[in-house]
Amino acid sequence: MDIVKVLAEEFHIRPSQVESTIKLIDDGNTIPFIARYRKEATGGLTDVTLRDMAERLEYLRNLQERKEEVKRLIGEQGKLTEELSAEIDRAEVLQRVEDLYKPYRQKKATRAGKARARGLEPLAMILYAQQQTKGDPETVAQDFVNPEKEVASPAEALQGACDIIAEMIADDADLTEAIRDKTFRAGKLVTEAVNPEEKSVYDMYYDSSEGIARIPNHRILAINRGEKEKLLKVRVETDTDRIIGLIEKQTIRNRRSIFVPLLEQTVADAYKRLIAPSVEREVRKTLTERAEREAVRVFAKNTENLLMVPPVKDKRVISIDPGYRTGCKVAALDGTGKLRAYATIYPTQPRNDVAGAERTLLRLIDKYGCDIIVIGNGTASRETEEVVANFIRKNSLPIQYTIVNEAGASVYSASKLASEEYPDLDVTTRGAMSLGRRLQDPLAELVKIDPKHIGVGQYQHDINQKMLESALTGVVENCVNRVGVDLNTASPSLLSYVAGINMGIARNIAAWREENGRFTNRRQLLKVSRLGAGAFEQCAGFLRIADGDQPLDRTAVHPESYKVAEAMMNKIGIDDSAIAAGGVGDALDERIAAAYPAKKLSRSIDQMAEDLGVGKPTLLDIIEELKKPGRDPRDSAPPVVFRNDVRDFDDLKEGMELTGTVRNVVDFGAFVDIGVKQDGLVHISQLSSKYVSHPMDVVSVGDTVKVRILSVDKAKKKISLTMKL
Numbered sequence: 261m262d263i264v265k266v267l268a269e270e271f272h273i274r275p276s277q278v279e280s281t282i283k284l285i286d287d288g289n290t291i292p293f294i295a296r297y298r299k300e301a302t303g304g305l306t307d308v309t310l311r312d313m314a315e316r317l318e319y320l321r322n323l324q325e326r327k328e329e330v331k332r333l334i335g336e337q338g339k340l341t342e343e344l345s346a347e348i349d350r351a352e353v354l355q356r357v358e359d360l361y362k363p364y365r366q367k368k369a370t371r372a373g374k375a376r377a378r379g380l381e382p383l384a385m386i387l388y389a390q391q392q393t394k395g396d397p398e399t400v401a402q403d404f405v406n407p408e409k410e411v412a413s414p415a416e417a418l419q420g421a422c423d424i425i426a427e428m429i430a431d432d433a434d435l436t437e438a439i440r441d442k443t444f445r446a447g448k449l450v451t452e453a454v455n456p457e458e459k460s461v462y463d464m465y466y467d468s469s470e471g472i473a474r475i476p477n478h479r480i481l482a483i484n485r486g487e488k489e490k491l492l493k494v495r496v497e498t499d500t501d502r503i504i505g506l507i508e509k510q511t512i513r514n515r516r517s518i519f520v521p522l523l524e525q526t527v528a529d530a531y532k533r534l535i536a537p538s539v540e541r542e543v544r545k546t547l548t549e550r551a552e553r554e555a556v557r558v559f560a561k562n563t564e565n566l567l568m569v570p571p572v573k574d575k576r577v578i579s580i581d582p583g584y585r586t587g588c589k590v591a592a593l594d595g596t597g598k599l600r601a602y603a604t605i606y607p608t609q610p611r612n613d614v615a616g617a618e619r620t621l622l623r624l625i626d627k628y629g630c631d632i633i634v635i636g637n638g639t640a641s642r643e644t645e646e647v648v649a650n651f652i653r654k655n656s657l658p659i660q661y662t663i664v665n666e667a668g669a670s671v672y673s674a675s676k677l678a679s680e681e682y683p684d685l686d687v688t689t690r691g692a693m694s695l696g697r698r699l700q701d702p703l704a705e706l707v708k709i710d711p712k713h714i715g716v717g718q719y720q721h722d723i724n725q726k727m728l729e730s731a732l733t734g735v736v737e738n739c740v741n742r743v744g745v746d747l748n749t750a751s752p753s754l755l756s757y758v759a760g761i762n763m764g765i766a767r768n769i770a771a772w773r774e775e776n777g778r779f780t781n782r783r784q785l786l787k788v789s790r791l792g793a794g795a796f797e798q799c800a801g802f803l804r805i806a807d808g809d810q811p812l813d814r815t816a817v818h819p820e821s822y823k824v825a826e827a828m829m830n831k832i833g834i835d836d837s838a839i840a841a842g843g844v845g846d847a848l849d850e851r852i853a854a855a856y857p858a859k860k861l862s863r864s865i866d867q868m869a870e871d872l873g874v875g876k877p878t879l880l881d882i883i884e885e886l887k888k889p890g891r892d893p894r895d896s897a898p899p900v901v902f903r904n905d906v907r908d909f910d911d912l913k914e915g916m917e918l919t920g921t922v923r924n925v926v927d928f929g930a931f932v933d934i935g936v937k938q939d940g941l942v943h944i945s946q947l948s949s950k951y952v953s954h955p956m957d958v959v960s961v962g963d964t965v966k967v968r969i970l971s972v973d974k975a976k977k978k979i980s981l982t983m984k985l
Contacts, residue, residue: 261327261349263320271313277303278313285314290759291734292741293798297818299877307738323354330361337364355542359433372427375420378409383417384424390517397522422522426530430538435510439503439531440539447472447498447543451483454491462486469497472543477551478927481719484548488722496540504531552723554927558956559717560731562925565961566716567739570894571701575631578624579696580648581666581688582640584608590620591692592628596749597700599682600628602689607647608640618651631659632902636666636695642909642937660902662699663933665923667715669694672708677753699900703743707736708753716961718926740802742893744816747785747803748778760798765791781809782819804890811839815885824874825882831855831868834886843888852883898964909936912972917985922963930959932967932981940979942967949984958983 264282268275280301284294291314295307302310327348334340344360351357367373375384383404386393393400401414401421411417429435453466465483486492507527512520574595581589587606594600601624605617624630633652635645641663648661672678673691682690697705711732712720720728740757747769755766768789773779782800785791791799801818808814810822817825829835832851838844844851849861856864856871865883869876884891901921912934920934930947931939942965947958959965970980 261320261324263317263324266320267313267316270316271309273303273305277301277305281305281310281313282317285317288794290737290798292737292759292802296741296816296881297801297820297878299881300875304877307742311734311738323351323357326354326357327351330357334361334364339364356433356437359436362433362436363428363431370427371420371423375423378411378420379406380404380411380417380420381424384421384428387418387421387519387522388425388428388511390512390514390519390523393518397519418522422526422529425523425526426534429507429511429527429530430534432510435507436535436539438506439535440542442503442506443496443498443539443543444472444546447496449475449480449483449494449547450497451486451492451494454493458491460486460491462491465492472496472547475547476927477554478718480547480551481555481722484551485719485722494544496543498536500531500536504528507531507535549724552727555717555719555723556728556731558926559711559720559728560735561956562716562961563711563714563732564735564739565925565963566714567703567706567736568743568894568897569702569962570897570899571703571892572632572699572900573701575700576629577632577634577696577699578621578628578630579634579636579664579692579699580605580644581636581669581692581695582608582638582644583688584640585610586688587611588617588640588644589688589692590624591689591696592624592630593693593696593700594628595700597693597697597704599685599693602685602692604688608643614647617647618654621648621651622655625657625659632699633659633661634664634696634699635661636669636691637663637933637937638666662900662902663935664695664698665715666691666695668706668709668713669698671710671713675708677708681751703739703894704751704754707740707757708751711736716924718924744802744804744890744892747782747805748773758799758802760795761791765789765795779805779808781805782813806890807840811836811889814839815889817882817885821874821878821882824872824878825886827872828868828879828882829886831871839886839889843886845887848883848887898962901964909938909972909974909977912936912969912979914969914971916969917966918969919964919966920981922959922961922965925955925959925961927954930955932965934967934979934981936979938977938979940967940969940981942981942983946970946980946982946984 264275264278267278271278281294284298284301289298291307291310294302295305295310305313331340331345331348334344348357348360351360375381383401386400387397397418398414401417404417405411405414411420448469449472450469451465451467453462456466462482465486470479483492483494487494504527507530508524511527512523514520576595577593579591579593583589587604588608590603590605591599592601603620603624605620606613607617621633633648635641635648645661645663651657652659652661669691672694673687678687678690682693685693694705694708706714712728737757737759740754741759745754745758752763752766752770755761755769756763761769765788768791769785772788779785782803782805785796785800785803786793797820801816804815805813812822812825832848832855834844834848834851852868853861853864856867858864858867865879866876869879872879901919918934920932920940922930923933923939924931929941929943931941933939942959944952944955947955952958965983966985967981967983968985970982972979
């Protein structure tokens with residue numbers, strides 16, 4: 261298999277791009293580093309494409325390795341022919357390789373194996389070949405009766421021969437593939453209740469049937485969960501007669517043969533006893549894997565959008581983690597996220613001490629100059645929000661509040677990491693701090709939490725955990741490296757996601773800061789324990805130093821390109837002060853055009869790249885950094901929605917138009933926070949007046965959207981929304 265050719269065709273890129281990318285990956289380079297600093301080699305492939313290619317490369321290499329292993333195993337049996345070897349080499353998927361290997365696989369004791377041991381394989385070959393013989397089948401079988409081998413009668417001999425033929429049919433790779441394909445195209449997934457009288461969230465699956473080819477991924481995962489919880493029975497239903505007819509057409513070539521009735525019975529037995537159960541398992545497995553891949557893709561995209569929500573910078577925050585009996589935990593944070601004070605208030609049941617809560621909040625606001633109040637969306641959030649909104653209105657305070665998704669906050673606050681960071685604080689205070697910091701810098705705070713727990717996916721605990729963890733880790737790495745990290749303020753958790761840095765090195769960086777003070781130059785990283793030249797090459801460009809010795813250290817320009825950047829600055833008349841002042845902006849284009857006159861700016865840049873001896877993609881990245889050093893890509897995302905009023909669920913009415921924030925996107929729609937405790941659902945059919953193949957084509961987590969209420973179910977606390985305004 262030519263892996264380079266396969267990847268080039270699948271990703272619609274040049275073979276040279278594939279070859280360069282494979283070499284970079286094999287040399288140990290990280291995906292963020294390749295995507296950002298090796299664009300000339302890859303042709304500008306994105307981090308997402310590079311990860312997909314790396315995953316596909318691993319699959320193809322494993323496939324090739326399995327092919328060689330299968331050929332070796334068959335060869336050791338002396339049964340590997342040139343034709344079979346070529347067929348294995350042509351296989352494009354692992355399933356086909358396993359189908360071809362199936363007849364040669366060492367099997368456990370089977371009916372066919374026992375029949376072979378009793379010397380009945382020659383009889384099976386006579387039946388299968390439908391040879392012309394004298395007499396009826398029992399007469400033919402009489403020659404194989406052998407009491408010493410436990411073949412007492414012609415009937416037993418024929419049964420054993422039919423068992424051998426049934427296994428031969430089941431082991432036919434081409435036939436199995438055809439049956440599997442037919443089952444996928446025409447079969448149905450049928451579900452029914454284990455106990456129809458028992459009410460559950462799986463009511464809609466108590467008596468349902470849906471085409472395998474059409475069933476949506478989220479329903480597959482729901483059915484799997486219902487089956488696992490022993491509430492549903494699931495089976496694959498196919499047109500058995502048609503499939504048996506297909507097998508007979510391939511197997512019974514002489515309809516005049518005396519063996520036809522026996523072969524017809526054998527075909528039915530082969531399908532019902534051997535093929536159908538195997539194909540059903542494969543179909544269920546394939547459906548599950550497909551649904552899991554899609555769930556992981558959706559989860560990963562949602563996670564990316566959540567991590568890339570713009571930070572609310574330099575705002576002093578009071579964050580509240582709501583509760584009932586134990587009260588609401590309050591934390592006051594300065595503009596950098598540093599804890600200034602903490603307290604507990606009891607505005608909710610059973611104490612209902614609203615006056616005391618207001619006094620505490622007012623004292624914290626007066627003392628620390630709060631700009632924003634953050635409220636977690638968990639237990640008692642609705643009641644706490646009412647208190648905060650009334651408090652702001654009553655005191656005519658020039659501040660706003662917002663609701664923050666607190667998914668995972670309790671996981672973080674009770675974690676070993678949180679204990680190491682804040683050993684003197686209790687779990688609840690750590691949780692309140694985390695909520696406030698999620699507003700100030702979502703990326704820096706959320707990286708401390710296992711992405712599975714941040715509440716933006718579906719069925720995340722039911723799917724392949726290794727695949728989910730790999731995908732989410734990749735997403736976090738992409739986001740962290742895309743944004744960049746302040747070397748002097750980043751936590752070890754954040755640093756550990758930087759290309760080339762693991763948690764051990766991240767802790768060593770923090771220890772170096774503690775012992776030596778601020779980093780003033782990227783080159784000082786080489787003094788950090790276990791951070792060698794290789795790790796430095798991978799990480800340096802993603803680590804920023806504001807107000808250091810080298811102005812370019814505050815940009816995404818890699819140290820390996822400093823000479824090029826400085827030469828460029830000299831040629832167009834820019835000095836270091838321009839970087840410190842925030843860049844040159846669009847005036848940089850005018851300077852390039854003046855230094856390299858041409859009809860188009862792109863041609864001027866071509867001339868400059870040639871003059872400086874650097875690739876154009878690298879030069880373009882340097883230019884963008886000099887225009888706006890250390891720019892934050894999150895700034896282009898929709899801003900956080902703040903409020904100073906509160907809505908009651910009972911006030912919601914059909915037809916109301918509201919503004920909300922997308923909290924989660926799933927296969928069947930999007931959940932939108934419209935200012936009440938319960939998020940509303942915009943079903944996929946209500947996202948647009950045009951056809952929508954997937955909700956992610958229209959909305960993303962964090963988007964601010966306008967919606968209209970279609971219906972409100974007060975009993976079930978469900979809100980149906982539409983974006984068709």
